[in-house]
Amino acid sequence: MELFNKFKNNDFTNIRQLINGYYLGKYTTLDEMKEYFQEINNFVKDDDLISKLLDDKAITIFKIEDTHETVSPILDYSSNYNEYLSPILLTITEKEYIKTLLEQPLFRALLGDTLSNKLDKSLQDINSLNFKDIFVYRDSLNRNDNLEIIDNIKLLTKSMIKKQSIDFVNTTANGKYISKDVHMYRFLYTPANKLWQIITYNKEDKRVILCTISKISDIKINENNTKGLETHELIEKKKVKRPLKMKINEIFNSLERVFLAFSDYEVETYYKNNNHFIEVYYYEFEERKVLRDVLALGDAVVLEKDSALYDEIYSIVSIM
Amino acid sequence: MAKTHTLTKKNLKDIKPLLLIMYIYGCYSQKDIESKIPEMTIKKYEKELTILKSIFERDVFNNESVKNKKRPKFSYDRYDNIANFLIKAYKIKNYTHDNMRIYNDILRILYFIDKNIKDIDLKINSPIDLLADTFDKDIFYNGDANKYLTIKNCLKELIDIGFVSYNEQNEKYSITYNFLDDLEKEEINSLMQGLYFFRGFSPLSSQSIFAIETLKEYSNFKKDYENIEDYVDVEDVYLFKDNHFNNILNDNDIYIIIQAINQNKMLEVEYIHNIKNETIITINKCIPLKIFTDYKYGRQYLLCFNEDKKTPTNIFINKINNIKIINTSFKKEDYSSTIELLNKSYSLNQLYDLKDPLKAEPILIEVIFDFNENVCKNLELNERVKLCENTKYTVELTKRQGKIEDISPTQFKYSIEILSPTEIIPYIRSFAPYGNVVESEYHNLKIKIDEDWSNLKKAYGII
Numbered sequence: 001m002e003l004f005n006k007f008k009n010n011d012f013t014n015i016r017q018l019i020n021g022y023y024l025g026k027y028t029t030l031d032e033m034k035e036y037f038q039e040i041n042n043f044v045k046d047d048d049l050i051s052k053l054l055d056d057k058a059i060t061i062f063k064i065e066d067t068h069e070t071v072s073p074i075l076d077y078s079s080n081y082n083e084y085l086s087p088i089l090l091t092i093t094e095k096e097y098i099k100t101l102l103e104q105p106l107f108r109a110l111l112g113d114t115l116s117n118k119l120d121k122s123l124q125d126i127n128s129l130n131f132k133d134i135f136v137y138r139d140s141l142n143r144n145d146n147l148e149i150i151d152n153i154k155l156l157t158k159s160m161i162k163k164q165s166i167d168f169v170n171t172t173a174n175g176k177y178i179s180k181d182v183h184m185y186r187f188l189y190t191p192a193n194k195l196w197q198i199i200t201y202n203k204e205d206k207r208v209i210l211c212t213i214s215k216i217s218d219i220k221i222n223e224n225n226t227k228g229l230e231t232h233e234l235i236e237k238k239k240v241k242r243p244l245k246m247k248i249n250e251i252f253n254s255l256e257r258v259f260l261a262f263s264d265y266e267v268e269t270y271y272k273n274n275n276h277f278i279e280v281y282y283y284e285f286e287e288r289k290v291l292r293d294v295l296a297l298g299d300a301v302v303l304e305k306d307s308a309l310y311d312e313i314y315s316i317v318s319i320m
Numbered sequence: 321m322a323k324t325h326t327l328t329k330k331n332l333k334d335i336k337p338l339l340l341i342m343y344i345y346g347c348y349s350q351k352d353i354e355s356k357i358p359e360m361t362i363k364k365y366e367k368e369l370t371i372l373k374s375i376f377e378r379d380v381f382n383n384e385s386v387k388n389k390k391r392p393k394f395s396y397d398r399y400d401n402i403a404n405f406l407i408k409a410y411k412i413k414n415y416t417h418d419n420m421r422i423y424n425d426i427l428r429i430l431y432f433i434d435k436n437i438k439d440i441d442l443k444i445n446s447p448i449d450l451l452a453d454t455f456d457k458d459i460f461y462n463g464d465a466n467k468y469l470t471i472k473n474c475l476k477e478l479i480d481i482g483f484v485s486y487n488e489q490n491e492k493y494s495i496t497y498n499f500l501d502d503l504e505k506e507e508i509n510s511l512m513q514g515l516y517f518f519r520g521f522s523p524l525s526s527q528s529i530f531a532i533e534t535l536k537e538y539s540n541f542k543k544d545y546e547n548i549e550d551y552v553d554v555e556d557v558y559l560f561k562d563n564h565f566n567n568i569l570n571d572n573d574i575y576i577i578i579q580a581i582n583q584n585k586m587l588e589v590e591y592i593h594n595i596k597n598e599t600i601i602t603i604n605k606c607i608p609l610k611i612f613t614d615y616k617y618g619r620q621y622l623l624c625f626n627e628d629k630k631t632p633t634n635i636f637i638n639k640i641n642n643i644k645i646i647n648t649s650f651k652k653e654d655y656s657s658t659i660e661l662l663n664k665s666y667s668l669n670q671l672y673d674l675k676d677p678l679k680a681e682p683i684l685i686e687v688i689f690d691f692n693e694n695v696c697k698n699l700e701l702n703e704r705v706k707l708c709e710n711t712k713y714t715v716e717l718t719k720r721q722g723k724i725e726d727i728s729p730t731q732f733k734y735s736i737e738i739l740s741p742t743e744i745i746p747y748i749r750s751f752a753p754y755g756n757v758v759e760s761e762y763h764n765l766k767i768k769i770d771e772d773w774s775n776l777k778k779a780y781g782i783i
C-alpha cells in the first residue's frame with residue numbers, strides 16, 4: 001500500500017467529516033454545512049472552491065429541501081443517529097509505526113508503563129518496521145536518552161499548557177543559578193546527542209534562557225500565577241535584525257550542505273555574479289550554535305562584510 | 321482563484337522534484353530550475369509554481385519578486401512553523417469523488433451492522449447483500465449494474481488499508497478492531513503527545529503526522545459522541561535542532577526500502593544522475609542493507625550491493641525516481657562484514673578507499689583545546705578558565721565518542737579513535753580558534769584543516 005493513498009486524501013476525510021458532522025448535529029442547513037466544511041477543511045480556503053466541492057455530485061450524501069435549504073441524509077436506516085457515523089480508524093502503516101516507536105524506551109517513557117503495555121497488547125498482531133536494524137545515523141552519539149528527566153518534562157509541559165510560571169535551579173559549568181518566575185516557551189530536543197533543553201523567558205530582565213533539563217532541579221510551578229505570557233511574541237523580538245550573509249563556494253557538495261545546514265532557519269537565497277548567496281535570520285540566543293555551524297562549514301562559505309558575526313569570524317580566521 | 325481540477329490532479333511523484341529543489345535551494349529563474357530539472361519547460365515551470373502557491377501558504381512559500389528577480393523558495397522559521405507543511409503534498413493526489421463516497425458508505429454500513437447485529441433483517445443474509453440493498457435504495461448508486469463487483473473491489477482496498485477485516489470461515493466482513501475505543505481520553509492525549517515528539521525527527525514522520533490527525537479527529541468525534549467535556553488539547557510543545565522537513569517527501573520510497581530489508585527482498589531502483597548538465601536515468605537491481613543518514617544535514621542514503629553482489633553502493637534517496645520490490649531473496653548473513661564495518665565508521669566511501677577495510681585499525685586523533693592569552697585576547701585568567709569549562713561542557717555534550725582529559729585550568733585534550741579521520745574535520749573546525757588537532761604520522765588532518773584556514777584567509781583578504 002502506497003503511503004500516498006486515497007484514504008489519506010483530503011476528499012476522503014472531508015466526506016467522512018461531513019457525514020459525521022451532520023450526525024453530530026454540527027449543521028442542519030446548507031449554509032451551516034458550508035460554514036462547517038470551511039472550518040474543518042484546512043486545505044482549501046477559497047469560498048468558490050468550497051461551493052464547487054459541495055455541489056459536486058459525489059458529496060450529494062444529503063437531500064437539500066424546502067426554502068430553508070434543510071439538509072437531510074439520503075442513506076437512513078433508523079432514528080438512532082450515532083449508528084450512522086463513519087468510523088475513524090488508524091491505517092495499518094500508522095499502527096506499524098506506533099508499534100515500532102514502542103520499541104524505543106523514550107516513547108514508552110513519554111506514554112507511561114500502563115499505556116505502553118496496553119498498546120503492546122493491542123498491536124501484538126501488527127508487524128514492526130524495525131527502525132533500529134535499518135537506520136544508521138552517522139552523527140548520532142552512542143548514548144541513551146536520559147529517562148530520569150521524564151517526570152520533569154511532564155511537569156514542565158503542564159506549566160506550559162496552563163501558562164503558569166516556574167522557579168528552578170540551573171547548574172552550569174560555572175555554578176548554580178536560581179531562575180524565578182520564568183515562563184516556558186518550548187522544549188528543544190537535539191536528536192544527535194539526545195539532549196533535552198528548555199527555552200524559557202524571564203519577563204523581569206526580558207531574557208531568553210536556554211537550559212539543559214538534566215541540569216535543572218527543584219522545579220516549582222507557581223500555581224497561583226496563571227497570568228500567562230505570550231512568550232511567542234516575546235521570543236520573536238529576539239530575532240536578529242542583521243542576518244548572516246554568506247557567499248557559497250561551490251566545492252564538493254557544499255551548496256547542498258550549506259542550504260541543508262540552515263534549512264530550518266528563516267533564510268533568503270539569491271544568485272549574483274555567478275555566486276550563490278544565503279541570508280540567515282537566527283535568534284540572539286542561538287548565536288554560539290550559528291557561529292559553530294559557520295566554522296564547521298570551513299571554506300565552503302565566506303561571510304559578506306555587512307553580515308552578522310563578520311567581525312567574530314574574521315578575527316578567528318586571522319589567528320588560525 | 322485556484323481551479324479544482326488543477327489542485328486535485330497532481331500527485332506527489334509529479335511535484336516531488338520541484339518541491340525538493342524549492343525546499344533545499346530555492347530557484348531564481350526558469351533557466352536556473354531547468355539546470356536542475358532539464359525536462360522543465362517555461363510553461364510547465366509557471367504552472368507548477370502556480371500550483372505550489374495554491375497549496376502552500378504565503379508564510380512558508382516565498383514567491384515574491386526581489387530586485388526584479390523572482391526567487392521562489394520555501395522559507396520558514398523553526399520557532400514559527402513546527403508542523404511539517406510539506407505533508408500537504410501527500411493529500412492532493414487525485415481520486416474520483418465517487419469512490420470516496422463509496423468507501424465511507426461501506427464503512428458506515430459495516431459499523432451499523434456491528435452495532436445492530438441482532439436487529440438486521442434476516443432476509444438479508446450477508447453484509448454484501450445489505451450493501452447491495454443500500455445501493456438499490458440510494459439514488460447516488462442508482463443504475464450501478466456492477467454493484468457487487470464495485471462493493472467487493474472497495475472492500476478489498478479497505479482490507480488492504482486495515483479498516484476492514486474479513487473472516488474467511490464465516491465469510492464475514494467487519495470493521496477492524498479499533499483499539500482507540502479501549503483508551504481513556506487521557507491515554508489518547510498521551511499517545512498524541514508521544515507522536516508529536518517523534519514527528520520531529522523519526523523516520524517516516526508522515527505516519528506520525530497521519531496518526532496524530534486520526535487521533536485528533538477521533539477525539540473530536542468521541543467528544544461530541546459521548547458528550548465528554550474538557551478534552552485537553554495537546555499543545556505543540558517540542559522544537560528540534562536540525563529539523564529537515566524535506567525528508568518527508570521520500571517517505572514512500574523509504575517505506576518500500578524498509579519492507580524490502582525486513583523481507584530480505586531485492587529492489588529495482590530507477591535512479592537519476594546529473595552528469596555535466598545531462599540527466600541520465602539508470603535502473604539497477606540491488607540488495608538493500610541499511611539506510612544511513614545524519615541529523616545535521618538530513619541526507620538519506622540507501623546502502624546496498626549491486627546485483628553482482630560485489631560492489632557496495634550508496635544511493636541518494638532524493639534521487640530515486642522509481643522503486644519497487646522484486647521477488648528475489650537474499651541472505652543478510654552474506655553481508656554481515658559490510659554491516660560490521662558500518663559500526664566502525666559511517667563513511668563507506670572513505671572506508672573503501674582503504675586497502676583492506678576489514679583489517680583496518682582505528683586511528684587516534686587528539687585535539688588540544690587551549691585558552692591561552694594569545695587566543696583569548698583581553699580576557700583575564702578567571703575568564704579564560706570559565707571559557708575553558710564552558711567549552712569542555714559543550715564537547716562533553718556533543719562528542720560522538722572519545723575521552724576528555726584536563727591538562728591545566730585553561731587546557732584540555734579530547735582524544736578519539738576512528739577509522740576514517742576526515743569525518744571529524746567539521747567537528748574540530750567548529751571549535752576554532754581553541755581546538756587544534758595534534759600532528760600525527762597516522763593521519764593528515766592538520767594539513768587538511770590548515771589548508772582550509774589558509775583558503776579562508778585568502779577569501780577574507782587576510783593574506
